[in-house]
Amino acid sequence: MNLCIDHLNFQVKKRHLLENITLEAFPNEVLGLIGPNGAGKSTLLKHVAGILRSPALSITLGALDLSSLDAKALASHIAYLSQFNAPSHATVLEVLELGRRVYSGMRLSKSDKEKIETIVEHFELAPLLDEKIETLSGGERQKVLIASALLQEPKILLLDEPISHLDPKNQLEMLSAVRHVTREKGLITLIVLHDIQHAIHYTDALVLLKQGKILHHVPTKTLSESMIQELFDVEASLHVKEGHTFVYYGHMHDETPHKHSHTLKTKPSMRFSTYQNNQ
Amino acid sequence: MSVTKAYRARARKRFLLGSFLLMGIIVLTWATLISGAGSFVLADTARLFTLGTTTDSFSMIVTSIRLPRALAALLVGMLLGLSGAAMQGILRNPLASPFTLGISQAAGFGATFAIIVAHPESFTNPLVAKFNIVLFAFGASMLCTLMIVWIGKKVGMSPSSLILAGVGLGSLFHAGTMFLQYFTTEINAAATLFWTFGDLSKATTLNLWLMGAILLPSLLFLGMVHWKFDALAFGDESAFNKGVNARTFRPLVLLLSALCTAIAVAFFGIIGFIGLIAPHMVRLMLGSAHGALIPLSALCGGLLLLGADLAARMLLYPSLLPVGILTSFIGAPLLLYLLVSQGNIR
Numbered sequence: 001m002n003l004c005i006d007h008l009n010f011q012v013k014k015r016h017l018l019e020n021i022t023l024e025a026f027p028n029e030v031l032g033l034i035g036p037n038g039a040g041k042s043t044l045l046k047h048v049a050g051i052l053r054s055p056a057l058s059i060t061l062g063a064l065d066l067s068s069l070d071a072k073a074l075a076s077h078i079a080y081l082s083q084f085n086a087p088s089h090a091t092v093l094e095v096l097e098l099g100r101r102v103y104s105g106m107r108l109s110k111s112d113k114e115k116i117e118t119i120v121e122h123f124e125l126a127p128l129l130d131e132k133i134e135t136l137s138g139g140e141r142q143k144v145l146i147a148s149a150l151l152q153e154p155k156i157l158l159l160d161e162p163i164s165h166l167d168p169k170n171q172l173e174m175l176s177a178v179r180h181v182t183r184e185k186g187l188i189t190l191i192v193l194h195d196i197q198h199a200i201h202y203t204d205a206l207v208l209l210k211q212g213k214i215l216h217h218v219p220t221k222t223l224s225e226s227m228i229q230e231l232f233d234v235e236a237s238l239h240v241k242e243g244h245t246f247v248y249y250g251h252m253h254d255e256t257p258h259k260h261s262h263t264l265k266t267k268p269s270m271r272f273s274t275y276q277n278n279q
Numbered sequence: 280m281s282v283t284k285a286y287r288a289r290a291r292k293r294f295l296l297g298s299f300l301l302m303g304i305i306v307l308t309w310a311t312l313i314s315g316a317g318s319f320v321l322a323d324t325a326r327l328f329t330l331g332t333t334t335d336s337f338s339m340i341v342t343s344i345r346l347p348r349a350l351a352a353l354l355v356g357m358l359l360g361l362s363g364a365a366m367q368g369i370l371r372n373p374l375a376s377p378f379t380l381g382i383s384q385a386a387g388f389g390a391t392f393a394i395i396v397a398h399p400e401s402f403t404n405p406l407v408a409k410f411n412i413v414l415f416a417f418g419a420s421m422l423c424t425l426m427i428v429w430i431g432k433k434v435g436m437s438p439s440s441l442i443l444a445g446v447g448l449g450s451l452f453h454a455g456t457m458f459l460q461y462f463t464t465e466i467n468a469a470a471t472l473f474w475t476f477g478d479l480s481k482a483t484t485l486n487l488w489l490m491g492a493i494l495l496p497s498l499l500f501l502g503m504v505h506w507k508f509d510a511l512a513f514g515d516e517s518a519f520n521k522g523v524n525a526r527t528f529r530p531l532v533l534l535l536s537a538l539c540t541a542i543a544v545a546f547f548g549i550i551g552f553i554g555l556i557a558p559h560m561v562r563l564m565l566g567s568a569h570g571a572l573i574p575l576s577a578l579c580g581g582l583l584l585l586g587a588d589l590a591a592r593m594l595l596y597p598s599l600l601p602v603g604i605l606t607s608f609i610g611a612p613l614l615l616y617l618l619v620s621q622g623n624i625r
Binding site for chain 1: 281282283285286288289371502503504505506509510512513514516517519520521522523524562566567568570
């Protein structure tokens with residue numbers, strides 16, 4: 001079953017935040033949403049999650065019209081990890097339990113508890129069960145939230161900048177885990193990423209969003225330097241060396257040179273050079 | 280720790296606290312029943328078991344005064360504790376209570392209006408005439424809550440907007456109360472002031488039944504949806520993805536918890552701090568999961584008010600201190616103590 005978004009428009013006070021968004025995502029696919037700040041990436045995810053609704057919205061999963069479902073029905077199809085969570089004093093076990101409440105409500109069944117047990121083993125969360133989630137490190141917290149999301153047994157996984165507060169090691173582990181569960185469970189995963197290099201290595205397809213519009217929707221392998229430049233208004237180049245892909249950012253693209261006499265120039269920087277090239 | 284062990288450890292802690300609270304309630308109820316004239320008469324314990332079979336003065340005093348008073352303390356405390364836990368949960372605010380949302384101030388205005396303006400003789404219906412203060416206090420509380428919900432709906436039902444609306448309305452109702460008090464006679468002003476003290480001697484069969492009829496379904500409902508409070512703790516968006524729509528759940532719980540507060544306050548006046556402190560005490564011992572927090576906050580509220588009422592009757596005997604004064608006297612320092620000793624009130 002594919003996820004289809006058909007001509008999604010969203011505006012707030014006459015400002016178009018999303019304009020004519022039409023896209024399709026597939027099971028087993030990690031679809032990366034990339035773009036500058038304010039491009040509408042999070043807004044798009046919130047529409048898929050049902051948190052934001054627009055008139056004449058059409059978001060379907062196979063034959064199922066997601067835009068007509070209530071919160072409870074949606075939660076059994078979609079798991080969404082928000083960019084920001086209010087600080088909570090819940091323990092890890094309680095957060096995991098929340099993943100099963102959509103099915104069982106107040107009293108969890110034996111099978112719910114078995115599923116929690118399985119995911120605790122899978123994510124090695126046993127030593128943390130009694131800990132308050134606020135006391136965990138950023139990496140541990142994200143792991144618990146992903147585990148809770150997976151307990152919802154979703155068909156669609158929505159992740160809004162899930163690695164933004166993590167150190168490089170945890171970033172890699174998290175993205176690797178996301179790709180793994182997407183394949184293992186046949187999920188449709190939409191992930192908002194800021195880092196192009198991460199996007200290149202951990203997604204199957206990319207949606208390049210700018211000012212609420214889709215510039216490109218391409219297989220990740222076909223992402224080009226010109227697309228990155230068009231998206232971020234910075235010069236960028238992709239280099240493959242000894243099996244590693246590097247992204248170099250150059251000076252700022254000045255679209256209206258006559259208005260700006262000084263163009264900011266930065267030295268090219270090499271970022272995260274330890275990735276294995278998967279192209 | 281395995282999941283099974285974690286479940287067992289949690290169940291054990293909940294059972295221990297629940298048992299302690301129940302034992303405390305039984306002990307304090309017993310103490311209330313055998314206390315009179317400033318002292319406890321332990322010998323009366325045996326006579327409690329013969330209640331209803333004899334018609335002596337002890338039996339009369341217990342069944343018509345002490346037992347209703349003990350039940351009123353228990354029910355009012357449970358209603359306030361339950362209401363406080365629910366309000367703090369849906370508003371994600373540790374300071375949320377009937378006071379914060381203006382519900383108590385609204386009840387005070389309603390009662391003041393009934394005492395000063397809407398005299399019993401103004402009504403042809405004898406029931407309305409008899410219960411004019413209760414009806415006006417209850418009506419004003421619910422009106423205040425409906426206004427909060429209405430304002431909240433206009434601005435997206437966020438916790439901060441609801442709290443601000445409550446603070447604003449509370450201030451408005453308090454100003455209305457002072458306005459009426461300023462222009463009335465000293466006797467009426469004194470009557471309105473006395474009403475706000477909170478006094479459990481007004482217990483009757485009718486108000487006990489009414490409170491029980493509201494407490495039981497509210498406790499059952501809030502207990503059944505306990506996990507929705509846990510989901511809301513992460514924010515409305517995250518809660519939505521766990522199957523909880525804050526825009527419909529929040530006003531529903533707000534109305535229900537206001538109903539619990541309004542019925543207690545309308546009959547017995549303003550009793551402060553129980554709704555605020557009972558959930559905090561349970562939270563400090565068991566954590567923030569509402570599966571235990573909701574029922575045990577109700578029990579803790581009942582226990583606190585039973586204890587406070589007993590102390591209010593015994594401390595300054597032969598004067599009977601209105602329990603509302605004592606709960607505020609004890610509640611405020613207790614809250615400050617918890618704040619300082621725990622470093623953080625959640």
